[in-house]
Amino acid sequence: xxxxxxxxxxxxxxxxxxxxxxxxxxxxxxxxxxxxxxxxxxxxxxxxxxxxxxxxxxxxxxxxxxxxxxxxxxxxxxxxxxxxxxxxxxxxxxxxxxxxxxxxxxxxxxxxxxxxxxxxxxxxxxxxxxxxxxxxxxxxxxxxxxxxxxxxxxxxxxxx
Amino acid sequence: xxxxxxxxxxxxxxxxxxxxxxxxxxxxxxxxxxxxxxxxxxxxxxxxxxxxxxxxxxxxxxxxxxxxxxxxxxxxxxxxxxxxxxxxxxxxxxxxxxxxxxxxxxxxxxxxxxxxxxxxxxxxxxxxxxxxxxxxxxxxxxxxxxxxxxxxxxxxxxxxxxxxxxxxxxxxxxxxxxxxxxxxxxxxxxxxxxxxxxxxxxxxxxxxxxxxxxxxxxxxxxxxxxxxxxxxxxxxxxxxxxxxxxxxxxxxxxxxxxxxxxxxxxxxxxxxxxxxxxxxxxxxxxxxxxxxxxxxxxxxxxxxxxxxxxxxxxxxxxxxxxxxxxxxxxxxxxxxxxxxxxxxxxxxxxxxxxxxxxxxxxxxxxxxxxxxxxxxxxxxxxxxxxxxxxxxxxxxxxxxxxxxxxxxxxxxxxxxxxxxxxxxxxxxxxxxxxxxxxxxxxxxxxxxxxxxxxxxxxxxxxxxxxxxxxxxxxxxxxxxxxxxxxxxxxxxxxxxxxxxxxxxxxxxxxxxxxxxxxxxxxxxxxxxxxxxxxxxxxxxxxxxxxxxxxxxxxxxxxxxxxxxxxxxxxxxxxxxxxxxxxxxxxxxxxxxxxxxxxxxxxxxxxxxxxxxxxxxx
Numbered sequence: 001x002x003x004x005x006x007x008x009x010x011x012x013x014x015x016x017x018x019x020x021x022x023x024x025x026x027x028x029x030x031x032x033x034x035x036x037x038x039x040x041x042x043x044x045x046x047x048x049x050x051x052x053x054x055x056x057x058x059x060x061x062x063x064x065x066x067x068x069x070x071x072x073x074x075x076x077x078x079x080x081x082x083x084x085x086x087x088x089x090x091x092x093x094x095x096x097x098x099x100x101x102x103x104x105x106x107x108x109x110x111x112x113x114x115x116x117x118x119x120x121x122x123x124x125x126x127x128x129x130x131x132x133x134x135x136x137x138x139x140x141x142x143x144x145x146x147x148x149x150x151x152x153x154x155x156x157x158x159x160x
Numbered sequence: 161x162x163x164x165x166x167x168x169x170x171x172x173x174x175x176x177x178x179x180x181x182x183x184x185x186x187x188x189x190x191x192x193x194x195x196x197x198x199x200x201x202x203x204x205x206x207x208x209x210x211x212x213x214x215x216x217x218x219x220x221x222x223x224x225x226x227x228x229x230x231x232x233x234x235x236x237x238x239x240x241x242x243x244x245x246x247x248x249x250x251x252x253x254x255x256x257x258x259x260x261x262x263x264x265x266x267x268x269x270x271x272x273x274x275x276x277x278x279x280x281x282x283x284x285x286x287x288x289x290x291x292x293x294x295x296x297x298x299x300x301x302x303x304x305x306x307x308x309x310x311x312x313x314x315x316x317x318x319x320x321x322x323x324x325x326x327x328x329x330x331x332x333x334x335x336x337x338x339x340x341x342x343x344x345x346x347x348x349x350x351x352x353x354x355x356x357x358x359x360x361x362x363x364x365x366x367x368x369x370x371x372x373x374x375x376x377x378x379x380x381x382x383x384x385x386x387x388x389x390x391x392x393x394x395x396x397x398x399x400x401x402x403x404x405x406x407x408x409x410x411x412x413x414x415x416x417x418x419x420x421x422x423x424x425x426x427x428x429x430x431x432x433x434x435x436x437x438x439x440x441x442x443x444x445x446x447x448x449x450x451x452x453x454x455x456x457x458x459x460x461x462x463x464x465x466x467x468x469x470x471x472x473x474x475x476x477x478x479x480x481x482x483x484x485x486x487x488x489x490x491x492x493x494x495x496x497x498x499x500x501x502x503x504x505x506x507x508x509x510x511x512x513x514x515x516x517x518x519x520x521x522x523x524x525x526x527x528x529x530x531x532x533x534x535x536x537x538x539x540x541x542x543x544x545x546x547x548x549x550x551x552x553x554x555x556x557x558x559x560x561x562x563x564x565x566x567x568x569x570x571x572x573x574x575x576x577x578x579x580x581x582x583x584x585x586x587x588x589x590x591x592x593x594x595x596x597x598x599x600x601x602x603x604x605x606x607x608x609x610x611x612x613x614x615x616x617x618x619x620x621x622x623x624x625x626x627x628x629x630x631x632x633x634x635x636x637x638x639x640x641x642x643x644x645x646x647x648x649x650x651x652x653x654x655x656x657x658x659x660x661x662x663x664x665x666x667x668x669x670x671x672x673x674x675x676x677x678x679x680x681x682x683x684x685x686x687x688x689x690x691x692x693x694x695x696x697x698x699x700x701x702x703x704x705x706x707x708x709x710x711x712x713x714x715x716x717x718x719x720x721x722x723x724x725x726x727x728x729x730x731x732x733x734x735x736x737x738x739x740x741x742x743x744x745x746x747x748x749x750x751x752x753x754x755x756x757x758x759x760x761x762x763x764x765x766x767x768x769x770x771x772x773x774x775x776x777x
Contacts, residue, residue, distance in 0.1 A: 020476030025418065025457050048476075059478045059635075060459025062418045078380030079575060079611045080537035082625055091762035095740025116462065116629065118419055119383030120195050121535055121609075122232030122543035133198030139764040140738055 005030050006041050017046050024057055033064040061116075069104045069111035071149055074128040078117030081124035085138075089125055090114065092139040096146050109153055110146075163438035166446040167324045170315070173437075177316040184222040186263055189239040189304055190250065193228030193390055194383075194422050195544075196235035200251065204236050207252040211259045221263060227308045227391020227426070228383075230300055230545030231291060234274060239304065244285040247272035277541060277563065291542045294560045296523065298531045299507055300384075300547045303391035308426045311433040314394040320439055322510035323398050326405055327447040330513075332362060335406040339509065341517035343529030348374055348385075348465070348502030349580065349606045350682075351528075351595040354509075357499060361407040361489040364497035369409040371400050371451075372493065372500045375416035375423065376470060378462040379578030380629065382609030384533035385503035387545055389416060389423040392507065393430035397453065399506030401444065402513060404451040407499050412453040415470055418460055427455045462579070462633035466681045467492070467500045469635065480637045481681035502607070504533060524550035528594035533608055538575075540612035541566045548593075555589040558612055569614040573697070577606025579626045579633075580686035582693025583619060602693040604686070618715035619698040620705055624652040626690035634683065641684030644675035648691060657718040660706040669695065714776030717761040721777055726751035728773035735765035735774065 009026040013019040023046065027038050034057050043050040057063045075089050090101060093112050097105055104111040120126045123135035127142060134145065164170050188208060192201050205225055212218050231237055234248035240262055247258070247269070254272060261267040274283045276290065283289050306313035314320070326335055340355030361369060373396055377385040389396055400412050414427050431453050434440040442450045461479045464470045469479040471493045492498025508530060512520045521529045528550035534557060536546045541563035548557060558564070558574055565571045573583045576593075582603035584591070591597050598605050613622065627649040636642045651668045654660045672688030679685045695702060704710045711719040724735070724744075729751040736744045736752055743759040746752030754765070766774040 018474070018476045021459055021473055022456060022476075025459070046476075052477075056476070056478055060461050060473075062457075062460040079578070079609070079622075079625070080381045080535075080543075082380075083538045083611060083613055083617050083622070085763070085767055088762055088764050088767060091760070092740060092764060095762075115419060116378065116460070116633075117380035117382075118194075119377065119386040119417075120198050120232070121381050121383055121537040121611075122545075123195055123198050123235075124537065126198065133194070135195075135198045138767055139740075140734075140768055143738070 003041070006038070006045065010045055015046055017048050020046055020048055020053065020056055021060070024053075024063055028063050033067050035065075035067075066104070067108075070109050070153075071130055072111045072113060072128075073146075074113045074115050074118075075101070076118045076120070076124065076126040076128075077114045078121060078124065080121035081126060084124045086125040088139050089127060089137055089142055092142050093146070096143060110149075163436065164445055165438060167328055170320060170324055170445060174315050174318075177312045180312075181222070181316060183220070185220045187222045187224055187241040188263070189224045189226055189241065191227075191229045191235055191237045192225040193232075193387060194420070195228060195232035196237065197422075199232075199235040199249070201236035203252045204238075204250050204255060207255040208259075211255050215259060217259070217263070224307050224313070225309075226306065227303050228387035228545065229304050229391075230297075230387065230547075231289075231542075232544045233542055239286065244287070246274060246284065246286045246289070248274050290563065291544065291561055294556055295547050296531050296549050297547045298511065298523075299388070299504070300533055300545060302395065303387065306392065308391050308393055309429055311394060311430070311437060314392070318514065319394055319510075320398055322513035323401050323439070324445065325513055326402050327445055327449060332406045332408065335402060335513065336362065338517050339406070339512060342512045342520040343517075343524070344505065344508055344512060344520065345528065345595065346502055347504035347508070347532065347607065349379075349577065349604065351605065354501060354505055357489055357501070358403060358406050360487070361409075361497045361499045364490040366490070366495075366497045368411055369407055369496060370493045370498040371404045371407065371409045371412040372470070372474070372498060373400055373412070373414045373503060373506055374465065374467075374470060374500055375414055375420075375427070375503045376458040376464050377417060377420075377503070377607060378465045378633075379580075379607050379609050381537055381575070381611045382535045382578055382607045384535055384545055384608050386417075386420045386423050388503050388507050388533075389414075390420070390426050393426045394434065395507045395510055396427075396503055397430050397434055397440070399501075399509035400453060401440065401451055402509050403499055403501060403506065405449055407497070409499065410450055410452075412451060413474055413493075414453060414455045415458055415464075415474060416455060418457040424455065424457055431455060461635070462629075463635045463681070463683050466683060469681070470500065471498065478635070480635045481683075483680060504608075525592060525594045527596055528605075532593070532605065534593075534610045535608060536562050536610050536612070538611035539566050539569060539571070539614040539617065540564070546610075550594050551592040553590050553592055554584065557593065557610065558589060562612065565612075565614055569616060571612055571614050572617070573613045573619065575603075575611040575613060575622065575690075576609065577604035577689070578609045579629050580604060580682065580689055581606045581609075582689045583613065583622060583697065584693070585697040588697075602696055603689065616713055616715070618656075618711055618713035619694040619701045620652065620656050620711070621713070621715045623691045623694045624649065624656055627652055627687070630683065630687045634687075638680040638684065640675050640678040641680070641687065644671055644679070644684070645687055647671055648675070648688070652691070655702060655705045656711075656716040658705070658709045660702075662706055665695065665702060665706075720761055721756055722754050722759055722761060722763075722765065723775045723777065724752050724754055725773045725775050728771045730771050730773070732770070734768045734770065738764050738768040740764065
């Protein structure tokens, strides 16, 4: 990550080692993932051994250690979503994008993540696409959503 | 904004804000919580704002965007005051008509009213709706009356009056005595008496002391803490300041899940506003009492609901729990005395202080006082947040408030307490919901998740679901939890895939006992509950999987085959288009068929079919 970004983060957070999780949260937010280079920088600046930074970064599900796709599909697998058919949504994604949970398509356009619960249980199953919540999801609705994103990408490519 | 340097200044501000609100003729209250935003509230809110501006009504009609009001299924929900007219599923297209007919002319738009799905009866106001009628929304009701992003709204609604009362002359011990007398117990799952916890922390040596608000609501299927922090963040903050005063703490944290972006945002705003107003900081309301709060985002680890793991996480470390031979009230965050309370627990505190312990304790049962918010979800008609007095029966919650089964199915169980709780069968629905009763029945109140299950839910699959969840969330520090859950999951996988043997169930029970007895923290100690409760109440389903190779609910993929009933199939082709493995063939308007060799049993066709023609055997 850019040194200035980390500077700005540390200026806000201070360089106390207590701030490790919060600093990594900020890095994740700024870059979309926590790269090895970022972990090295954080390790140096907070004076925390690199192995400990890695341990923390790999422990919490909030951190992604690889770059994510342009579009992130988050499928909620909470109990309420589960009993209303959320597993079929992961099947649907697997069939349409040929990736499983945590996977990113080869073209870098889509990443699929599962989340334990988004707290929108009354509206389950819930899928979040690029930060927008979609309620009462069905495989058919998800299919349409994926197709519209793919169409938009194709159009963008042709227009370029 | 001037800092409030004294109690009088707080009262003056309250009068001033109320005076400003007095000119308002009509208030439109629209829910902007996470649930309603998912249902499109943001664009409806924009349309309302724009519509009011165009009509020059911005001064006389107050648009109040609130946090979650709980009736998520009907969202976005709009209430018109005076009159408490309630509109459901409000779309941007409806806004013009609402402003023209209802606001200007006082007419009711029938199309937007709530319609009872059973009787077809149309209902005009909130209290008449069965979902609300059987509730006691002492805490949650507050969400409707304020914009969570406005400290003015909170103060106008008597906010921070409890803090004022405390600072004006209650000794810390008197505050603790009041909370004890109220009988408030931890709402996060533990059920530990809050007053006792505070007293122990107050008595502990060490400086500084900390107060932490646990908003790391990790139980899947529970979202009451999200709704309170999102919808009424100042009530939580006020509870924290009172707790800090009672125990002598100078610093606090709100540890909130990153998965709740709106709650994080509202908590941060509330902290800023409280600081600006002198309700947090060096000299709160001129009393000399100092306390400040920071908001920290949780990293998405269920185990951080455990107090010692949460504190490790706040110290920037991996969220691993430690043995609690020395309790966190004595040695908690950074080795200092720490009070950790859940969001709902803290939000109850201002009410107890203002209205007195007796009014709180008047509701509930002998051992469980007050009201509790539950997240009613799953296969039930009215999903949403439900607040009832402790001791209300499961039947009242699931049937009277929840409206019973969705889609004409038969309800067979309710899962309470999340991954630490259990599944209770329909025949036990007359049990009162309180800490002791649910624990005796093999489940727990937990943080308040209630997931309703019907005949389309397989109890073996549910037990397996929770073990998979816990396997992923076990921090791995202690052996019984790390390996025990693995082994239990292996057995359940065998059962769900048709390889199960009767004697494996004995081993399962033995493993469950070992994991429960010997794990380090509550995650492991309670991990067997979903397994044990389903074994206890739904043994017949396990037996059907093992002895007959059959999944009665038609969920376990290895044990079912999908076919199409030619009598019911209309040949619409929806399933054919939906099938990800091209296993369905057929021509238009003729019955279709599924090729069992191609079929992956994902169940997508069953969800897709509008004629109930997909048979699972």
